[in-house]
Amino acid sequence: MNVSLMFKLDAPTLLITLTAIQWLLAGFLLVQNRKEPGINGWAVSLFIHGFSNLFLFARPHLHPYIGIVFYNACVIVAFSFSHWALGQIFARDVPRWQLMLPVILSVIFMASHLDDIGSRVVYASLIVSMQLGLMTQTIVSSTNTGGQRLKRWLMMVMGGFSAAYVGRATFAHLYPDLFTQLLGTSLIQAGLILSGIAYSVINTLIIFLYKLERVHEKLQREATRDSLTGLFNRRAFLARAKRRVETAAFPISVLMIDLDDFKAINDSFGHSVGDKVLIHCAETFEQVVDDNGIVGRLGGEEFAVVVPYCDSASAQQLSAELLRAVQNSGSALEMTLSASIGMTTTTEALDIDCLLAQADDALYQAKHGGKNTFKVFPLRSIP
Secondary structure (H helix, E strand, O other): HHHHHHHOOHHHHHHHHHHHHHHHHHHHHHHHOOOOOHHHHHHHHHHHHHHHHHHHOHHHHOOHHHHHHHHHHHHHHHHHHHHHHHHHHHOOOOHHHHHHHEEEEHHHHHHHHHOOOHHHHHHHHHHHHHHHHHHHHHHHHOOOOOOOHHHHHHHHHHHHHHHHHHHHHHHHHHHHHHOOOOOOHHHHHHHHHHHHHHHHHHHHHHHHHHHHHHHHHHHHHHHOOOOOOOOOOHHHHHHHHHHHHHOOOOEEEEEEEOOHOOOHHHHHOOOOHHHHHHHHHHHHHHHHHHHHHHEEEEOOOOEHHHOOOOOOOHHHHHHHHHHHHHHHHHHHHHOOOOOOEEEEEOOOOOOHHHHHHHHHEEEHHOOOOOOEEEEEEOOOOOO
């Protein structure tokens, strides 16, 4: 039996299949990730795409203005929802004109070319290509640091489909008669509908995986970062500091920093102001230390810094810079701020807990030596 007689890629069957796939994908997203930014918008775009497929399916029984103008408007609106959703997903504000202009152009061109299917396909393809190009630009301009690999895949797919629609417009301009069999057994129409299935499935899958990766990164960050300051929390700091010490990046200096009279700030100005002080000081510590070391918040107003390849003289210079930075932070916050620092330096392997204990002893000396200063623990090495 001839296989071609058993299976025909007729447009009506494929349209119903495409609609079912798009609506299933939309439902899946809403069940799995509806609270994530942009997911609702992407799901709505899939629902509208499916709705427009039904209009195309019923076009022979509809008035031309409904079957042609309204159908194409639905398609463009669906892509505009996709664009808006991508803006939400990638934290970019999409200009309103980029969402509205394609819809307006679609209505104008479709209404003025009701009897010219070749021109309609050309204009519709170019409008969709423009939308996909703008979506690609939205993704490219995103400053989100997570999920870079999936972002690149999404950019490639969007850009590829944008180019494909330009090719479709060119093909329709050269061979308009090939696009007249909308609901027959046409290989051209079947290919276009199959490409729609590929577009919906691939992009939805990438977006879903991107969201999963972002959630994983968020959970990982919450497990390792202090919720207030964004610095490494005690557990993560100790783990990273231990690895630094084990790499033998000697000399290694460890600093313990404590904000002076922080309780008085909370009592006088309230805990909300105290939180602002902690956040501001944490940002200051990161700026001063830069990429040279590891900064963590051990708890309360106590911070710690581990700096590899840093001898005692360099650590003392760093401590002085940190003290000045804290005082400048106080000026920025319109209050008096100071800190005390204890530091130690080792040239050989010592347990990180031992180094922190030494720095803490030096911090105790600084606290009881007038504050707003730093003290150095005597240089030690294992006998």
